[in-house]
Amino acid sequence: MHDWKRQNFGVWMIAASMVVTAFVLVIVLHHERDLLTQQVRAQGGDLSRALSVSRISPLTAQEQGYRPLQALTQGPMNPDLAYITVRDTLGTVHHELTAAGVLAPEFNLPTTPASWVGQSERALPSDGRAVMEFHAPVLRQGELVGFIQVGMLRPGLDVSAGKAGMFANIAMAIFLLTLVYYLLIRRETKPLSNLTRQLELHSAENGFQKLDLIASGCIGAFVQNFNRLAEDAQGRMRDLETRNEDALVATRVLAYKRARLESVLDALPDAVLVLDAEGIISFVNAKCATLFQSSEEDMTGTQPHLWCKNSKVLGFIAERTGNVARTFRSDTIEFSLVDQPEAHLRLSACPLRAPNQDQHILGTMFVFRDVSREHVAEQARADFVAHVSHELKAPLNVLAMYSETLQDANSDERELIVDAANVIHDEVDRLAGLINNLLNMTSIEMGTVTPKRSRVKLQDLISDVFEQARRGDRDGDLTFELNLPRDLTPVQLDKELFRVALNNLLSNAVKYSREQGIIRVSAVETPAGIEISVWDNGVGISEQDQQRIFDKFYRSDDHEVRARAGHGLGLTLCREIVRLHSGELRVRSEPGKYTEFTVSLEKDAGLLKQAI
Amino acid sequence: MHNVLIAEDEAHVRRVLRMSLTRAGFNVGEVPDGQAALEAIRSMQPDILITDIKMPRLDGRDLCLRILDEFPGRAFPIVVMTSSVEREHREWSHNVPGLWFLEKPVSPRALVVLLNEIIATETAGL
Numbered sequence: 165m166h167d168w169k170r171q172n173f174g175v176w177m178i179a180a181s182m183v184v185t186a187f188v189l190v191i192v193l194h195h196e197r198d199l200l201t202q203q204v205r206a207q208g209g210d211l212s213r214a215l216s217v218s219r220i221s222p223l224t225a226q227e228q229g230y231r232p233l234q235a236l237t238q239g240p241m242n243p244d245l246a247y248i249t250v251r252d253t254l255g256t257v258h259h260e261l262t263a264a265g266v267l268a269p270e271f272n273l274p275t276t277p278a279s280w281v282g283q284s285e286r287a288l289p290s291d292g293r294a295v296m297e298f299h300a301p302v303l304r305q306g307e308l309v310g311f312i313q314v315g316m317l318r319p320g321l322d323v324s325a326g327k328a329g330m331f332a333n334i335a336m337a338i339f340l341l342t343l344v345y346y347l348l349i350r351r352e353t354k355p356l357s358n359l360t361r362q363l364e365l366h367s368a369e370n371g372f373q374k375l376d377l378i379a380s381g382c383i384g385a386f387v388q389n390f391n392r393l394a395e396d397a398q399g400r401m402r403d404l405e406t407r408n409e410d411a412l413v414a415t416r417v418l419a420y421k422r423a424r425l426e427s428v429l430d431a432l433p434d435a436v437l438v439l440d441a442e443g444i445i446s447f448v449n450a451k452c453a454t455l456f457q458s459s460e461e462d463m464t465g466t467q468p469h470l471w472c473k474n475s476k477v478l479g480f481i482a483e484r485t486g487n488v489a490r491t492f493r494s495d496t497i498e499f500s501l502v503d504q505p506e507a508h509l510r511l512s513a514c515p516l517r518a519p520n521q522d523q524h525i526l527g528t529m530f531v532f533r534d535v536s537r538e539h540v541a542e543q544a545r546a547d548f549v550a551h552v553s554h555e556l557k558a559p560l561n562v563l564a565m566y567s568e569t570l571q572d573a574n575s576d577e578r579e580l581i582v583d584a585a586n587v588i589h590d591e592v593d594r595l596a597g598l599i600n601n602l603l604n605m606t607s608i609e610m611g612t613v614t615p616k617r618s619r620v621k622l623q624d625l626i627s628d629v630f631e632q633a634r635r636g637d638r639d640g641d642l643t644f645e646l647n648l649p650r651d652l653t654p655v656q657l658d659k660e661l662f663r664v665a666l667n668n669l670l671s672n673a674v675k676y677s678r679e680q681g682i683i684r685v686s687a688v689e690t691p692a693g694i695e696i697s698v699w700d701n702g703v704g705i706s707e708q709d710q711q712r713i714f715d716k717f718y719r720s721d722d723h724e725v726r727a728r729a730g731h732g733l734g735l736t737l738c739r740e741i742v743r744l745h746s747g748e749l750r751v752r753s754e755p756g757k758y759t760e761f762t763v764s765l766e767k768d769a770g771l772l773k774q775a776i
Numbered sequence: 777m778h779n780v781l782i783a784e785d786e787a788h789v790r791r792v793l794r795m796s797l798t799r800a801g802f803n804v805g806e807v808p809d810g811q812a813a814l815e816a817i818r819s820m821q822p823d824i825l826i827t828d829i830k831m832p833r834l835d836g837r838d839l840c841l842r843i844l845d846e847f848p849g850r851a852f853p854i855v856v857m858t859s860s861v862e863r864e865h866r867e868w869s870h871n872v873p874g875l876w877f878l879e880k881p882v883s884p885r886a887l888v889v890l891l892n893e894i895i896a897t898e899t900a901g902l
Contacts, residue, residue, distance in 0.1 A: 557859070557880070557881075558786065560881065561786075561789065561880055561881040561882070562786070562788045562789060562792070564881040564883070565788075565789065565792045565793075565881060565882060565883070565884055566788070566792055568883055568884055568885060569792055569795060569796060569884060572796075572884075572885065580795060583791075583795075584792075587788055587791070587792070591788070721832050723808065723809065723832055723833070726785055726808075726809075726832045727785075727787065727808060729786070729787070729788075
């Protein structure tokens with residue numbers, strides 16, 4: 165496109181120069197003609213006057229020629245001269261001189277002396293060429309005798325070959341001038357095309373680089389200004405880019421912080437639900453979405469009653485959103501899930517205030533905490549207290565009743581007194597045992613007991629407890645058997661605690677024995693450890709009961725068991741003590757046949773502790 | 777001589793009550809739970825029934841209700857030995873006529889006094 169324009173420009177220049185040349189030529193030719201015309205006119209006029217005043221012999225037919233005319237014909241004829249006629253007053257031609265092929269036109273005789281001398285425009289009759297005609301009178305002694313008629317050809321544009329040289333020169337000059345101008349213009353505009361090329365490249369590179377050009381004048385000023393603009397623009401762009409980067413970094417940091425915050429909130433063990441001032445859900449963490457069996461996307465932007473059907477909860481929430489939120493009453497409630505009654509949740513609320521604007525409430529945050537375990541623990545504690553009270557009351561009842569009996573006894577009711585005294589003694593023992601068991605168990609559970617380990621010769625301990633149990637059998641109808649190896653590897657035990665455990669097992673065996681029952685205590689050493697077994701052929705324990713006998717306060721409903729006093733803590737304590745020694749307590753039994761409790765102690769654990 | 781039936785799972789309590797009541801001149805029978813009590817009553821209705829609440833197989837409350845059911849025209853009064861906790865849950869007792877409550881720990885003396893009172897009321901009321 166560019167080149168076409170440039171070529172066009174050249175063509176236009178050439179065309180323009182040609183036009184100008186032609187124009188100049190035409191002007192020159194016209195000017196020439198005008199000059200010639202003036203010249204011819206002057207000649208014509210002169211000639212006619214000259215002829216009119218020259219002495220002319222009387223116009224006679226015999227006159228041979230007209231001398232002035234003859235004079236004229238002798239020399240070369242003026243090429244512009246068309247005709248000269250000498251006429252008399254009647255208009256008859258007396259003498260005539262014409263150019264070749266020319267016929268003199270008719271003469272219009274002047275009527276008044278004023279018009280004797282005159283000039284008119286005529287046309288040749290032969291070919292119609294334009295002629296300037298001059299006429300003058302012929303006077304003899306002041307008398308009109310005739311007229312002179314001179315016709316001069318009107319000059320036209322003389323485009324003759326002789327002129328060609330001049331014309332060529334003019335054309336050449338003009339053309340050269342044009343060329344010079346063209347070249348000058350080209351020179352001036354060359355920087356522009358350079359500029360254009362540079363700009364094109366710049367836009368392709370996406371830069372605002374300065375123009376590299378040395379130019380003068382307007383273009384130079386333009387380049388300077390442009391470069392200044394470019395510099396400004398570059399500066400601004402750098403600025404914007406920097407700001408953009410900063411904004412990007414800030415956005416990323418913000419996104420990271422938000423993500424971190426959200427992951428913190430999601431990691432919370434509690435479910436968090438945030439409502440805005442209108443009561444619409446604005447945020448839920450992952451636990452909350454799980455609690456309501458939905459997703460964060462689904463819940464956000466909706467109302468809580470879509471997800472929660474618990475009227476207590478909804479009421480609590482409603483009281484604490486919107487304008488009412490300003491006056492909170494109680495801040496927590498507890499409720500349990502409809503489909504999981506053992507799951508207890510505690511719901512608390514906290515108003516979210518705008519920073520620095522305490523009165524402006526942005527919304528409310530609700531936290532659901534799983535307090536099932538606390539609830540169970542509370543329940544267990546309440547149960548424990550109830551059980552303990554009950555267990556304590558029973559022996560106290562008996563003590564009260566029997567001591568009253570003693571008070572009312574007569575001194576001679578010996579048997580009654582002895583009976584009562586014995587019962588009181590036993591009940592006191594029972595009470596003391598219960599209290600001890602309770603204390604021991606609580607200590608072990610709370611972890612406040614650190615077993616005082618010492619090297620214990622098990623056979624001594626077992627024999628001791630065995631003897632104690634045998635002595636305790638007042639009725640005396642039980643058979644006691646002890647089966648101990650001569651040497652047992654000493655183990656690290658808390659002697660007193662372990663004694664309590666063994667004691668419990670043996671007293672149980674005695675308690676639940678039947679008449680003429682057998683009680684067998686044995687110990688066996690294996691490479692892995694030591695096993696102590698307490699066997700009796702007493703009442704036995706049913707399969708279901710075997711699952712539960714180690715539970716606190718559990719006593720079987722079996723009437724054989726109920727017939728015997730007990731508070732359901734003995735085996736629990738045993739197990740705890742054995743566990744404390746990294747051992748295991750197991751039971752095998754068949755109702756009505758036998759019961760065997762086995763304590764397994766790991767030797768390694770014992771020795772390890774010893775090493776420590 | 778009045779026949780008294782004691783329903784109580786604690787052996788010691790049974791024993792001391794039996795001793796006290798025997799000394800007070802009653803003829804005492806004892807059973808360890810509510811079911812045994814029901815069976816004993818079926819074979820022979822006592823003059824007075826003394827029962828605990830907490831017993832295996834059939835507890836005191838259910839025993840009273842079963843008696844109400846099975847022996848609508850029963851003649852004998854029932855003394856219920858109750859702990860303070862059970863005092864709160866006594867609504868069931870409003871429909872049972874001839875019911876007396878005695879708080880634990882039961883004083884054998886107080887029981888004897890109550891029994892005599894009941895007998896006196898009965899004989900007077902009849």
